[in-house]
Amino acid sequence: MRTFATYCFLSISLSLICLAFTQSVNAQNRVIINQADQAEGVTIDGESVRKILGNVILTTDEMVLETDSVYQYIDRNLLMAFNIQIETDNEMIWADTLYHDTEAEFSRLRGRVIVQSDQNIMFSDSIDVDMETDIATFEVPVRFEDQDGTLIAQSGLYYQEVDSAVFRGNVQLSDTTQYIEADSLFMNRTSDLYEMFGNVFAHDYEDDVRFSGQYLYADSTDYRLLKDDAWLMEVSESKEDTTHLFAETIELTEVDTVSYMDAFGNVRMWSLEFSAIADTANYRDDLDQFILRSSPKLWHENIQLSGPYTEAYMEDDNIRFLTSFPRPIVVQEDSLTGRLHQMTGDTLNAYFEEGELERIRVFNNTEIIFHQRDENDQPDGLIELISAGPSIMYFENGEFDFFKAQQNIDGSYLPEDSTNVQRRLDNFQWNPDLRPERPDVQTPRLPPIPEERPFELPPKYLRYLENQPGVENAEVRTREPDEN
Template sequence: MNRIKSYLFISVGLMLFLIALPERSEAQNRVNILDADRAEGAVVDGQFVRKLLGNVILETDQMVMEADSIYDFSEQNMLHAFNIQIETESEIIWADTLYYNTQTDYSELRGRVIVQSENNTVFSENMDAALALELIIFSDPVRFEDERGTLLAESGLYYQDVDSAAFRGNVQLADSTQYLESDSLFMNRQDDLYELYGRVYAEDFEDNVIFTGDYLYADSTGYRLLTGDDAWLMELSENEADTTHLLAKKIELLETDTTSTMDAFENVRIWSTKFSAIADTALYRDHEEKFELRSNPKLWQKNIQLTGPVIEAHLENSDIRFLSSYPRPIAVQEDTVTGRLHQMAGDTLHAYFNDGVVERIVVFDQSEIIFHQRDENDEPDGLIELIAQGSSTMYFLEGEFDLFKAERNIDGSYLPESTQNVNRRLDNFSWNPEQKPQRPTIQVPRLPTIPEERPFELPPRYVRYIENNQN
């Protein structure tokens, strides 16, 4: 596998605003009326309302607001402003309507809301600001854009005090390096912590990695946790000719400046174009090109099955270069012509490969071999059974069992072809082709591509602002 990258990747900022029209009773926070076509009073629903109408411009120490009109319902401690543009030191805000409660410091922006800061632009049709709680609420779909990418969600919350946000409903994030989607997303930028929940799909375009699951956790240490009934990770080689799939209930990844690891637990299945395996635990070290299978592992390479309590594999260009297994493993190969099962067992097993093709298998101490022979017509011709106190070596020609040799205290016999000998087995025999993982179905995003278009027709004040900046 290639170097495992840090997948989270959230590049969209959350520099949101807090609207705070100062209390008019405080002289230092006085609201100055810079312009208005006219001012008048009226009674609405039995309450006196002060109105500023036509090209209204207000100014405080914190902001400048332009509006078509502003209604002051003083008995309700409420301001209504229409077709607004608010400019503060850090952002500019546009909305069709602003409802502001001067007593509770609660602001409601409705209809074509846009917030533009130095780092990003936010679009939504429903945005509330609870200033006392330092909380921003998005009740309607929200879109974040920055120079790198876009985030979409059906609703969300932003807690300014702890610099945290939660988005819910078809969350999508895309930029030039990756694509993400999930049912919900929690993020704390201060701690660089991210959690995705429900129908997680992630694609890394730089490292050609795709993964899915029910839950994804990522933090600033480079640690990633993916869980699910069938958490799935797929990696393509650089030329996209070789594919590796990993499925498990839990997949953990940790990347540092010098090392990259991936561990999988519970119902682990590995499928690649070069080999496949099952185990309860798989430990992969990318910087060593080595993986280890533990707890009931089985590994298949072409027509060979290796079974043992522990299996270690060393890779080279995604091919197996060297395998070892202990204690008391067994290797079984199906003869491609006769279908008979060659067997080899011992206290420890070493297998050597060249360009992904097995060349020899060596078993050490208490070695046992069953070798099925063929006659000159490639018909079954009995078998040789051998036991040795020392090591035994099986040699392969173009991946097929060819011959063997044994050392020290050898005891062997030839058994002629007979129905009684066809199914002769070593004590720890294991041959389970039905358990061999099949190529998994490649997962694809469930949500449509993030549109380039904004979610609504842009308000006139925003269009004029963009045109003026371009000019």
């Protein structure tokens, strides 16, 4: 089993330089009116208002503002600009309306807000920016796009000073390599740290891995933590096998070129070839090795292995070799009679060939119960055997065929009798009711991220696109306007 891909999230670039214009308004010598049809001072509802009207272009050292009109309410420290386009060294910004409190240094962008940078482009109908705290708040749905993919959420908050963001409500991220969704997302780009909360689901298209849980943590060290109803599903490279892993917690770590996966708490595994339960499971990809701890049970076809510690080595998604100790027990249900063959010892090694069990070798203090069949495949008594040394059970087409034992052998044949059918070894375990069944493949709970933008694009933005080289034939993805 391979581990998760290194999931990368969209970067966020929302500079507050867009509001440098409003800081400069109070210092008139720093604002240049390059173009306007009209400028006047008026009184509106008893308030003194300065108006700059008609095809307005204002510049400061930091930006160029194009707008239909600017209203400055002198007594309320309020500035309003309509149908705006702001250009800075780092961003282009569009909105239907800009409201700014020049004293509190608090701004609101309303209606078809677009923020475009070299890294990405953002769409929302509302952004509040507090310049004292460097926090931008999105109280309505927001959409980020970059060259690789898209992020959408119902609301969000961006804290520029620490380069952190929180998104809430049906958070979805998608690109050509992966899809991820959750109730909320916390991210810090500086430390490359990401946390997702509630109804987490992801699909890694490249490795064909899906996973879900209630919490996901990822950081720059390639450490991943999935908690609370954690589930992971991987499709093999041949597309012929699927492995499911369930646990309370799944951790993934990469050290140099080796990947490790550790699962804790109520671990359940299922694949076409085998299934298992344990309290703890560990996997490392360079050895293709699983380790099951704390009284695990493993099933292969009609065989159950129970032991305190079990190691399984894989090859082409099949078990190649398995060892278990101390004092494990193997139980196989006879496919015709339903009787239970049993074998135990101090240590057990099992060998497989192309996914089929070939033989089991038990070392020291061997005990065997083997139910026989007559020439008509009817029950014909059983053999009990004890050996101080090793013993080997051979299998043919997955069925117990015969055995060999060496050193201090003691045994007996018991004829067919109803009182002998239930004979059990001391450490007998047979729990078919605990065997994991084939799970359903989990799918996203949210509809796909829409291709179209969330609103009809403003004219100034469309004009900007038309003037960009190489975009004249570009598709403009936008939601169709409402009929009303």
